[in-house]
Amino acid sequence: MPKPQHPAGVRSVGKSRARGKTQSLAMRLAAQMGLTAGPKSTHVNAKVPPRLYAAAAKRVGSTSPAVVITAALAALATEDELGPWLARQWGTLADIDPELLAQIDL
């Protein structure tokens, strides 16, 4: 059987994930949410594990503390709980009357 041709944006299982996409999406979302507007006035002075910092810097493609920390904050700030919550709710309606589900016709 011929191998499925995957469109751009999906990858075959086992192939490495492209770097940087999550960060740029998070930054775009953060901007859209108005989180990056205004002056950069908050000072951060923190000691962090060096290997963690280096790994994050590699992901974001910069060693600038401001760039790395902003990207990390954007990634955190734009996460949502929808997926993990839905995974935890998996099957909670498995026993529901099929007649009721038929009403919503989904």
Place this chain on the structure above:
Amino acid sequence: MSRRPAQADRSSPSLPLFGDAVPEGPVLLDTNVFINALTSRGPLVLRQMLQTLPRFFVSAPIRAELAWIDGRLDPTHPGTARVVAAAQGVQSRIDPAKVLVPGDADWHDAGERAGRIAREAAGGGRRIATAFDRVELIHDTLTAIVAARAGCVVVTEDRDFAALMRFDPRLQVLFYDRAGG
């Protein structure tokens, strides 16, 4: 959305199936993902994706379809409260910043594309004749349009999206089959 999911066509090499491939970009969840997750009809790989990815998108039509559950169910049925609570739980966790909203031109294009699909389907023996069928197809088309523009991968069981892929080469879809299906 998918009222009558077509059976998986694993003989088609061009249909990207979830599990054979996984989304690399941002993911937009179709309505059927929510329903199949709550009723345990989705495959394990779908649950794993939900556990793993940090953010998910929906389209405004999907938002409406989920809210429709709140009003549609018979309030006297003993199971309604549980279903509505679950549906509202889903809705309350959708980040408004991640709802892709179509504009005027998108509605126009969706109507035209859905109409073309309906006409071509009629020639193939399938009828898209009722108002419900029409609305469902237009919703799917709107979802496809906003997802393509945003660079989102649509995860769905609805094979109607295969027909939508030809309108926009940017549209990325991963199809899944129901568990045990």
